[in-house]
Amino acid sequence: MTNEEIIIAGFGGQGVLSMGKILAYSGIMQNLEVSWMPSYGPEMRGGTANVTVIISDERISSPILSAYDTAIILNQQSLDKFESMVKPGGTLIYDDNGITVPPTRTDINIYLVQAAKAAAEKNMNKIFNMIVLGGYLKVNPIVSLENVEAGLKKSLPERHHKLIPANIEGLKLGAEIIKKIK
Amino acid sequence: MGELRLMKGNEALAEAAIRAGVDAYYGYPITPQSEVMEYLMAANPIKTTGMVVLQAESEVASINMVYGAAGAGKMAMTSSSSPGISLMQEGISYIAGAELPCVTVNVVRGGPGLGTIQPSQADYFQTVKGGGHGDYHLITLAPASVQEMADFLKLAFELAFKYRNPAMILSDGVIGQMMEKVELFDPIPRRTDEFIKETCPWATTGRKKGTPHRIITSLNLVASVQEAFNKKLVDKYTKIKENEVRCELINCDDAEYIIVAYGSSARTSMKAVDLARAKGIKAGLLRPQTLWPFPEKQIQQLAKTAKGFLSVEMSAGQMVEDVKLAVNGTVPVEHFGRMGGMIASPGEILQALENFINKK
Numbered sequence: 001m002t003n004e005e006i007i008i009a010g011f012g013g014q015g016v017l018s019m020g021k022i023l024a025y026s027g028i029m030q031n032l033e034v035s036w037m038p039s040y041g042p043e044m045r046g047g048t049a050n051v052t053v054i055i056s057d058e059r060i061s062s063p064i065l066s067a068y069d070t071a072i073i074l075n076q077q078s079l080d081k082f083e084s085m086v087k088p089g090g091t092l093i094y095d096d097n098g099i100t101v102p103p104t105r106t107d108i109n110i111y112l113v114q115a116a117k118a119a120a121e122k123n124m125n126k127i128f129n130m131i132v133l134g135g136y137l138k139v140n141p142i143v144s145l146e147n148v149e150a151g152l153k154k155s156l157p158e159r160h161h162k163l164i165p166a167n168i169e170g171l172k173l174g175a176e177i178i179k180k181i182k
Numbered sequence: 183m184g185e186l187r188l189m190k191g192n193e194a195l196a197e198a199a200i201r202a203g204v205d206a207y208y209g210y211p212i213t214p215q216s217e218v219m220e221y222l223m224a225a226n227p228i229k230t231t232g233m234v235v236l237q238a239e240s241e242v243a244s245i246n247m248v249y250g251a252a253g254a255g256k257m258a259m260t261s262s263s264s265p266g267i268s269l270m271q272e273g274i275s276y277i278a279g280a281e282l283p284c285v286t287v288n289v290v291r292g293g294p295g296l297g298t299i300q301p302s303q304a305d306y307f308q309t310v311k312g313g314g315h316g317d318y319h320l321i322t323l324a325p326a327s328v329q330e331m332a333d334f335l336k337l338a339f340e341l342a343f344k345y346r347n348p349a350m351i352l353s354d355g356v357i358g359q360m361m362e363k364v365e366l367f368d369p370i371p372r373r374t375d376e377f378i379k380e381t382c383p384w385a386t387t388g389r390k391k392g393t394p395h396r397i398i399t400s401l402n403l404v405a406s407v408q409e410a411f412n413k414k415l416v417d418k419y420t421k422i423k424e425n426e427v428r429c430e431l432i433n434c435d436d437a438e439y440i441i442v443a444y445g446s447s448a449r450t451s452m453k454a455v456d457l458a459r460a461k462g463i464k465a466g467l468l469r470p471q472t473l474w475p476f477p478e479k480q481i482q483q484l485a486k487t488a489k490g491f492l493s494v495e496m497s498a499g500q501m502v503e504d505v506k507l508a509v510n511g512t513v514p515v516e517h518f519g520r521m522g523g524m525i526a527s528p529g530e531i532l533q534a535l536e537n538f539i540n541k542k
Contacts, residue, residue, distance in 0.1 A: 021361065025188050028363050034188065036361035061452035063360050066527035155188065 002032060002057045004142050005065050007082055009050035010074025015129030019072075020051035023133065025151030026143040027055040037063040048077050055142055072136055076100060093136055093178070103182075110182035111139055118177050119170075127170035134174025145171060184365045191331040191357040192217035194364045195261070195287060198332035200227045202339055203372040205256035206234040208247040210266060213299040214355040215289035218261045231372050241266040245273030245286070252282040253398045255378040255385025257339055261287035263355075264305050265296055267313075274348060275314025279400025281384075281415075283342035285335065286320075287351040289358035292523040300523025301355030303445060306500035309352050310474040317412055319419050321349040321426065322473040324444040328362035330471070336367065345422055346384070352473060354496065356446035356525065428471040429480055433459065437466025439539060440484050442505050443494040444470045446525070451494050453528035458535055465535060473501070481508035490514045492538050494531055497521060514538075 006023070010016045020036050027034040037052045052068075054060050071082045073094040079101070086092050088107045096102065097116035113135035119128040137143065143151075148171060152164050189197065196218045199207060209219045219237065227233040238244040244260040251258035262270065267288045277284055290305045292298035309322050321341045323334040331353065338349040379387050386396050402408040433455055434440060443451040448469040458465035468484065470477050481491070490513050493502035499517035506515045518534035520526045526534075 021188065024361060028186060028188055034361075034363055036188070037356065038359060060362075060449075061456060062450040062454075062528045063356065063362075063446070064450055064525050064527060066529050 002055060002142065004055045004070065004140065005068050006053045006055075006070045006072065007050060007065075007068045007085070008053065008072040008074075009048060009078030009082055012049040014049070014074050016049045016074065017051050019129040019133050020053045021155060022130075022148065022151055023053050023055070023143070025155045026148040027151075029147040029150040029154070030143050032057055032143075033060050035060045035063040048075065048081075050078065050082075070136070070140065072132060074132065079103060091139060093132070093139065095132065106182065108182075109139075109180065111135065111178050112181050113174060113178040115174060115177070118173060122173070124166070124170055124173070127167055130167045130170030131174040131177070134171030135178035136174075137171065138175035138178050184367050186363060186365055188361050189328055189364050190217055190359060190361050191325070191328045191353065192289065192359070193221045194328045194332040194366075195335050195351070195353075196221035196225070197366060198335040199259060200225060200231060200233060201367055201369040202336045203231065203257065203370040204233055204259055204339070205372060206236070206247070206251045206258045208236050208238045208244040208251075208258070208260050210238055210241050210244055210262065212263045212266045214291055214301070214358050215261050215263045215287070217358070218287065218289075231369075233372065241269040242273065245270035245277075248284045248286070249273055249277050249280070249282065252277060252284040253280070253386050255382035255387060257283075257285075257343075257373070259285040259287065259335075259339075261289065263289045263291045263299075264293050264302070267305065267308070271308075271314040273314075274320070275316055275318060276400045277348045278314070278318035278320070279316060280398050281346045282348065282398065283339070283346055284348050285338045285342055285351065286348065287335075287353065290352065290354045292521065298523040299355070301359075301446060301496060301525060302521070302523055303354055303447060303496040303519075304498070304500065304521065305352065306473065306495065306497060309350050310476070310504075317415065319347075319422070319474050321345065321347055321422060321475075322352050323349065323428075324352050324471060324473050325357055326445050326448045326469060326471075327357070328360065328364045331357060332364055332366060334471075341422075341426060343382075345418055347418065347422070352445070354445050355523075356449075423475040426472060427475045427477050427479070429477040430467075430469040430471060431480070432467040432469065434466035434468060434484060436464055437484070438464040438489045439535060440466050440468055440481075440488050440491050441494055441531070441535065442468045442470070442481070442491055442501065444473060444501070447494050447496055447519075450526060450528050451531055454494075454531035454535065457528055457532045461532075463535070463539065470501075476504050476508070478504075478508040481505060482510075485509045485512050488513060490516070490538060492535055493517045494526065494534070495519045496525065
């Protein structure tokens with residue numbers, strides 16, 4: 001049975017919302033039910049952006065949650081806000097770029113994906129979010145790479161389809177660099 | 183099977199308007215419903231179906247453009263969010279008084295006043311108890327998913343034309359902004375002028391010599407004539423109440439405690455019911471899909487066996503009054519809700535349900 005409740009959170013501009021959208025579209029390609037609920041309005045302006053994504057093989061009840069199976073965290077504010085909201089036994093994935101106070105919980109699985117560093121080294125800044133997503137899918141292969149590719153095709157306008165191979169490369173890089181630290 | 187897409191509720195509603203063969207959309211931007219007009223402007227359906235999409239100079243202008251187009255028998259609609267819908271109330275009352283079909287959409291945000299742009303359900307009273315002046319009702323549909331944003335747009339027009347009555351889709355910021363999988367219905371061609379002439383004998387489609395004038399007005403200065411018209415409206419509303427109530431019952435068969443919730447509150451409450459069941463509480467959910475007409479009979483039926491009702495809405499307690507009227511004092515009824523754009527989590531709703539049960 002699939003029922004994964006995910007929060008993705010970071011700064012506006014890091015591709016948080018689009019990462020969630022690609023994940024949701026991939027879920028549709030895999031015949032799953034999906035929901036994508038963003039933060040909107042003033043809380044996003046120049047500040048943090050987050051999106052709740054649920055992927056399930058059953059009808060999704062609440063698109064809004066107060067506890068998550070997985071938190072994907074890309075800045076300190078989001079770590080402060082969401083670390084405590086991961087269910088016991090759940091997963092926290094974070095990029096330590098700009099993180100001064102790392103996560104401390106001992107009852108969850110914590111993974112580090114240094115996507116910002118890898119993106120800078122390989123000149124792949126535009127697909128930073130795909131590196132993060134690749135890391136997540138390595139930890140929890142909830143959707144197949146083929147379905148992510150199909151999701152990208154469906155969600156991107158045709159003129160951007162030439163960028164799909166680079167996005168897939170980013171996913172693969174993320175899968176390589178993610179490591180469990182707790 | 184129709185086309186599958188991942189869309190925001192607002193986008194699904196806009197796409198459904200094009201596919202339903204709507205003739206005209208008039209609107210004015212306001213968060214959290216601006217994607218409706220953004221989507222329509224980008225789709226530019228004048229080139230494909232001939233549908234007019236126009237940004238009016240204000241909400242007052244939008245609703246009066248709808249009034250005019252509806253008078254010609256066209257499928258006309260507008261959408262806005264709470265403060266904008268307040269501005270439209272005069273026009274809505276006139277359209278109800280002129281017995282014209284149209285669809286208005288309210289993606290509700292927190293109020294009163296300019297309030298907040300975050301989700302709310304505090305426009306329930308405005309929608310089902312009046313809003314504008316005079317004895318009238320709006321057929322009110324409450325979508326709880328992106329799928330229903332698309333499906334109810336089509337249904338709202340069907341009901342509006344069936345009864346020559348304005349219909350309102352009462353949504354909220356959550357349903358408008360969230361994305362879900364939606365199966366889009368196949369496009370329906372716009373109605374031809376000949377078809378409108380044939381099926382809308384009341385519409386002002388141009389007068390042939392020797393035929394009587396068709397007058398669309400909400401003005402009747404003779405009291406007895408106005409009363410006769412009011413009685414006709416009452417008869418129509420009675421018919422709608424008898425035939426058009428829609429609701430969904432979830433886990434209600436053996437339920438001792440029933441949550442009544444619509445729109446996004448129904449979604450959070452659905453999860454709260456699951457959490458309650460996991461703790462051994464026999465909880466169920468009644469989700470009105472029509473808020474007017476209200477599922478009174480369904481609630482009365484459940485009240486014969488249930489021990490209590492909890493009305494959950496993002497307001498200070500509005501729909502709870504209709505639940506109480508339906509239950510009519512036979513079992514306890516309480517309200518739980520957050521306000522001002524705050525959303526009650528499933529856990530909070532479960533807590534409220536447990537408090538309600540333990541109080542008794």
